[in-house]
Amino acid sequence: MDHTHRAYCQNVSPGGDIILCTRREEDWVPVTDEWDRLSCWRTNCFKMGINTVMIMAVLLGVSLTPSLTTQAGLSEKVLVFPYETDFSFVALIPQKEMGLKAFTLCMRVATELPEERQIILFAYRTADYDELNVWREKDGRVSFYLSGDGVFFHLPPLSTFRTSLCLTWESRMGLTAFWVEGKRSTYQVYKPGHSIRPKGTILLGQDPDKHLGGLEATQSFVGEMTDVNMWDFVLTRSMIQAWHYGHKVPKGNIFDWGTIEYELSGNVLVVDDD
Structure with missing residues (x-):
């Protein structure tokens, strides 16, 4: 299956409650059809682009955007x-x-x-x-x-x-x-x-x-x-x-x-x- 135009996610926080989604394919898990459901917000996937500063902040343990909690x-x-x-x-x-x-x-x-x-x-x-x-x-x-x-x-x-x-x-x-x-x-x-x-x-x-x-x-x-x-x-x-x-x-x-x-x-x- 061609995943070129799909988003891929990876847990980056110790608790696994922050998920970053990018276009990178290597070693990442493709998002299922549930991507197009509100549940994707609830599992903290961000389809919108995340810039390098935000990614580095999360990797360093600094939260610029808190995970979505109901x-x-x-x-x-x-x-x-x-x-x-x-x-x-x-x-x-x-x-x-x-x-x-x-x-x-x-x-x-x-x-x-x-x-x-x-x-x-x-x-x-x-x-x-x-x-x-x-x-x-x-x-x-x-x-x-x-x-x-x-x-x-x-x-x-x-x-x-x-x-x-x-x-x-x-x-x-x-x-x-x-x-x-x-x-x-x-x-x-x-x-x-x-x-x-x-x-x-x-x-x-x-x-x-x-x-x-x-x-x-x-x-x-x-x-x-x-x-x-x-x-x-x-x-x-x-x-x-x-x-x-x-x-x-x-x-x-x-x-x-x-x-x-x-x-x-x-x-x-x-x-x-x-």
């Missing part, structure tokens, strides 16, 4: 993405498969990145498609993509002060809208009849241009995120407004911030929501 629960916590990087992200583990015909996604977000720079706010990718991406575009608009061309909205700009942001979409009529501070944008019709495919990877902070790889620093998120919740149905106006004001709403059945399972990579910080 953690749970972020109640009253904030994720801080302090720097522009191509390696810092948070992988989210959904409570159920992401095969969806409707959803509500909510988060509270703050950033000081200039408007002329793209920012990835949410990325869900399967092996072949960007299934569900949310962006702040270079022109300041906020966009939403389902496996192809996106739909764009003129919203109040994101800023250093926290913005509560929700997105709703349903397949039957294709109605989609953003909600900012509990107020709905105009509806747009987008991808009626579409279904979001399951068995992908969900990242905060980075946009993978290919499955589990191809990260770009110039698209990374820098700032703060908290209260990321997702439901497999469209919340009513009163529910979204209640969430905005911090009142009790049905727990997200895909993600619930208080119980969410997640994995940190790079220099992302988890701090108290003071």
